[in-house]
Amino acid sequence: MNNEKLLISRLKCDDPVVIKKFYEENKKGFAFFASRYQLDQEAITDIYQDAVIALIENAKKGSIDDLKSNLSTYLFGIGKFMIYKKLKKDKRTVSIDDGEFPEVAFDMYEEEEINLQLALLRKGLKKLGEQCQKVLQLFYYEEKKLDEIQELLDYTNKDVLKSQKSRCLKQLKEIIKER
Template identity: 55%
Template sequence: MTELQKLKQKDPKTIEKLYLENKSAFLSFAAKFKIDPDELLDIYQDAFVALVENAAKGKLDDLKSEIKTYLFSIGKYMVYARFKKDKSANIDIEKLPENFEWETIDQTEDLLEVLEKKLSQIGEQCYKILKMFYYENLKLDDILEVLPYQSKDVLKSQKSRCLKQLKELILKK
């Protein structure tokens, strides 16, 4: 029986083993976010609980990455959600594409740094659209008043192409 199957069955020994194996690595990784260590531990524990619950629900049956990578992805999302809640980050994580593959980003790099670096590589018009929509939280109608597009549908299509281009740049590294 694989470790993932044991996790799915909530095997106590497997849960304890995975918890302890990944704890220090996650806390070291997450320390760069300058969050209180006790809060980081809470985030790790919440991420681990989500991992076990997702495994039990069968959501990891087709997992293509390592369990550690999946766990770190959950933890990263929780860290960013905390930043969003505290308004200390300017990016709305929930507006990233649903199929955004967190595990493709090296765990030693901060997602915000990667996004900023890749945003600087796309065209000026795409940069403006994505910045206004995701960073400034403007609606398409508001952006339409600032940028010269024929219609909301044209702007929506352009935003979609820009987002696709950004995703390709991120995945390309």
């Protein structure tokens, strides 16, 4: 039995350890993905929790027993449609800044490409220096304002922090392009 099948079977059994681990492993990646849609952190968290619940319910129904993609990709697909539903309900249009992040097409038909892009992003982030990782994590994952990051990381002024963030993003893009 491969890892995905084992994970699905553990989700069907409501294994709290497996559910918590899966939840935590995908939370930051989903927050990063969802931040492209200009939602507040509370909405992103709500959608993520609903998507995880939907995934578990689908596992229990047996509707993902023959899933061709990995569960993280499936979870992001569920989340994407929940985001679109919320944006439609709020009568907002989707605005994505493609220039700032590597373009990742979250289309269920391009699952292999999604997996590759997410893996490259994770590997790229790990190759960055500790300070770059902290800056990008605080800004994009935790959605801290530059003033807060400046205080947390003891930067002398905001312009230095902006330059650091810009260099870190450029470095991340270069690392990803090398692959």
